[in-house]
Amino acid sequence: MCGIVGEVASLNSLVNQDLFDALTAIQHRGQDAAGIVTCDGSKLFLRKSTGLVRDVIHKRHMLELTGNMGIGHVRYPTAGTDQKDEAQPFYVNSPYGITLAHNGNLTNAESLREELEKKDKRHLNTESDSELILNVLAQGLHQSQQHEMDENTVFNAVSEVYRRCQGGYAVVAMIAGQGIVAFRDLYGIRPLIYGKRKSASGFDYMVASESVALDALGFEVINDLMPGEALFITQAGNFYKKQCVLPKAYAPCLFEYIYFARPDSVMDKSSVYKVRLRMGKTLAKKIASLYPHHDIDVVIPIPETSRPTAQALAMELNLKYREGFIKNRYIGRTFIMPGQQKRQKSVRQKLNPIPLEFKDKCVLLVDDSIVRGTTCKEIIQMARQAGARKVYFASAAPEVRYPNVYGIDMPTATELIAHNRSHEAICQAIGADWLVYQDLPSVIEAVREGNPEIKQCEVSVFTGEYITGDIDARYMQDLEAKRNDKVRFTKQPKTGENLDIYNQD
Numbered sequence: 001m002c003g004i005v006g007e008v009a010s011l012n013s014l015v016n017q018d019l020f021d022a023l024t025a026i027q028h029r030g031q032d033a034a035g036i037v038t039c040d041g042s043k044l045f046l047r048k049s050t051g052l053v054r055d056v057i058h059k060r061h062m063l064e065l066t067g068n069m070g071i072g073h074v075r076y077p078t079a080g081t082d083q084k085d086e087a088q089p090f091y092v093n094s095p096y097g098i099t100l101a102h103n104g105n106l107t108n109a110e111s112l113r114e115e116l117e118k119k120d121k122r123h124l125n126t127e128s129d130s131e132l133i134l135n136v137l138a139q140g141l142h143q144s145q146q147h148e149m150d151e152n153t154v155f156n157a158v159s160e161v162y163r164r165c166q167g168g169y170a171v172v173a174m175i176a177g178q179g180i181v182a183f184r185d186l187y188g189i190r191p192l193i194y195g196k197r198k199s200a201s202g203f204d205y206m207v208a209s210e211s212v213a214l215d216a217l218g219f220e221v222i223n224d225l226m227p228g229e230a231l232f233i234t235q236a237g238n239f240y241k242k243q244c245v246l247p248k249a250y251a252p253c254l255f256e257y258i259y260f261a262r263p264d265s266v267m268d269k270s271s272v273y274k275v276r277l278r279m280g281k282t283l284a285k286k287i288a289s290l291y292p293h294h295d296i297d298v299v300i301p302i303p304e305t306s307r308p309t310a311q312a313l314a315m316e317l318n319l320k321y322r323e324g325f326i327k328n329r330y331i332g333r334t335f336i337m338p339g340q341q342k343r344q345k346s347v348r349q350k351l352n353p354i355p356l357e358f359k360d361k362c363v364l365l366v367d368d369s370i371v372r373g374t375t376c377k378e379i380i381q382m383a384r385q386a387g388a389r390k391v392y393f394a395s396a397a398p399e400v401r402y403p404n405v406y407g408i409d410m411p412t413a414t415e416l417i418a419h420n421r422s423h424e425a426i427c428q429a430i431g432a433d434w435l436v437y438q439d440l441p442s443v444i445e446a447v448r449e450g451n452p453e454i455k456q457c458e459v460s461v462f463t464g465e466y467i468t469g470d471i472d473a474r475y476m477q478d479l480e481a482k483r484n485d486k487v488r489f490t491k492q493p494k495t496g497e498n499l500d501i502y503n504q505d
Contacts, residue, residue: 001076001407002074002088002102002103003028003103003208003210004073004101004208005023005072005073005206005207007069007071007206008179008180008205008235008237009068010237011235011236014066014067015038016066016067019065019071019072020062020072021216021217022072022216022217023036023074025210026074026213028260028262029074029076030073030076031074032051033048033050033087034048034049034052034056034073034075035073035088036065036070036072036089037065037072038069038070039070039176039235040067041177044091045064047061048084069233071089071172072089072101075088088101089101090128090134094142095142096141096175096178097176097177098138098176099174100134100171100172100174102170103170104168105406106129106132106167107405107466107468107471107475109132109167112165113132116136120135120139122135132165133169133171136164136165137158139160140157141153143157144156144160154181155240159245161183167185168253168406169185170183170184170225171184178234178235179232179233179234180232180233181231182194182207183230184227185227186248187250188224188247188250188268189251189253189406190209191210191252191261191268192209193209193210193221193224193225193267194206194207195214195220195222197217197218212262226247227250228244228247229243229244248467249467250453250454251457251458251467253406253457254458255369257443258276258279258443259369263276263308269453270448270454273308276446277312278312278445279309279443280311280313280315280316282438282439282445283309283366284313284317286439286442287364287436290436291434295390296363297319297320297362298322298362299317299322299363299364300321300323301323301365302365302368302376302379303327305368309366309368309396313366323354326351326353326354347374351379351382357386358388359386361387361388361389362389362390362392363390364393364394365392366393366395367394367395368396370397370430371400371411371416372416373417373429373430376393377429380393380432391431391432392432392433393436394435395436396438398437398440399418399426399437400416400418400461401413401416402419402460402461404460405460405466405479412479412480440462443457444456
């Protein structure tokens with residue numbers, strides 16, 4: 001999972017500070033690498049490296065990032081990713097000079113790579129899917145090139161991307177001296193939103209992964225890009241939008257609402273915060289039906305994503321809500337650490353319990369999801385050691401039983417605690433007195449209540465049903481071979497656009 005942003009400002013304006021601030025607003029989508037490229041006239045200026053936005057882009061770089069349009073990217077850490085050459089945006093010099101940033105994952109990357117190299121004679125320098133999309137777009141622009149490039153040329157090239165690239169993706173690209181193009185996959189799996197801001201000489205336009213980037217900079221949200229839809233904003237500020245290909249479905253990723261997005265974001269017209277509140281209410285109702293005579297004394301969230309859900313749950317059950325864990329924000333994420341022992345140690349360093357909230361109490365812990373089970377097992381033990389009489393556990397998400405192939409670099413199926421395990425076995429494995437999972441229809445309805453136009457969501461990690469219809473047993477076997485721990489921590493993995501969530505944060 002990554003974050004992307006693009007902006008076209010009024011002529012003679014600078015976008016460098018806006019891009020920096022927008023990337024900072026969506027820093028939660030990627031802390032491993034960052035990059036900004038701007039265009040001044042027809043010249044491109046690029047700065048990218050590994051690290052946080054503030055650590056990668058300094059004042060001296062900002063002074064060099066001139067121009068009235070640009071794009072930016074933040075990359076989420078994947079085990080072993082530290083190559084600066086795979087930080088984004090990527091660049092090709094023909095035609096025109098194109099830079100591109102991408103969030104998501106292609107499901108036909110292997111065959112597409114072979115086709116680009118052998119048929120199109122394109123040189124590929126990394127293992128990133130982003131570079132594949134960039135070269136398909138470049139090839140499409142080359143094939144549809146006219147004497148003078150216009151919006152139709154761009155939209156024809158985007159249509160070529162839709163024809164050749166399968167999977168879940170959101171893309172922002174900049175064509176030197178021409179403008180910025182943005183588009184979203186045919187299912188709307190990965191998010192993308194755009195807005196405008198009044199300026200002295202017209203309007204500035206911005207596109208980003210989440211609405212918080214627009215809000216922070218005073219942009220008025222216009223709309224989400226729809227599946228199969230693209231927009232093109234010229235360097236002079238002319239705005240064009242087109243439905244390049246009919247969508248296959250309208251099915252945003254459910255995990256965006258459960259975990260990834262900031263609570264103050266609105267995605268596909270549905271408030272992430274309100275979705276999480278509704279999830280808390282329905283989870284409370286399930287607990288009340290399963291355990292009408294429960295002895296819960298206090299509800300405690302696992303920081304930080306689960307807070308709105310835990311608050312709504314506590315209110316619905318008329319229970320006390322307390323912050324029982326203090327998070328150390330300076331500890332690295334546990335999922336990138338090789339081996340179970342190191343992950344467990346990191347959990348202890350990252351979270352510290354407040355004993356008075358646990359001593360002699362029956363505690364209900366609430367988390368956004370359970371993936372490997374490493375974190376929740378360790379946290380349950382910490383709660384007991386802090387004096388809890390009983391520890392119950394509630395997951396805002398249903399059982400995560402299958403790997404994701406659309407941009408979430410989850411563990412393999414065999415490494416997921418819920419895969420091929422019964423409810424009782426999972427509860428026993430994490431050491432809870434009882435365990436409650438959210439029902440999938442309830443989470444989907446929590447999203448749809450905010451936007452009834454969403455008829456379905458991308459839910460493959462819960463059901464094993466992959467919406468693109470191109471995932472077979474061989475694909476899953478290859479995925480298992482590439483993602484298992486033994487491979488991940490002994491061999492350099494594919495990087496650039498994927499997210500690892502061995503443990504939630």
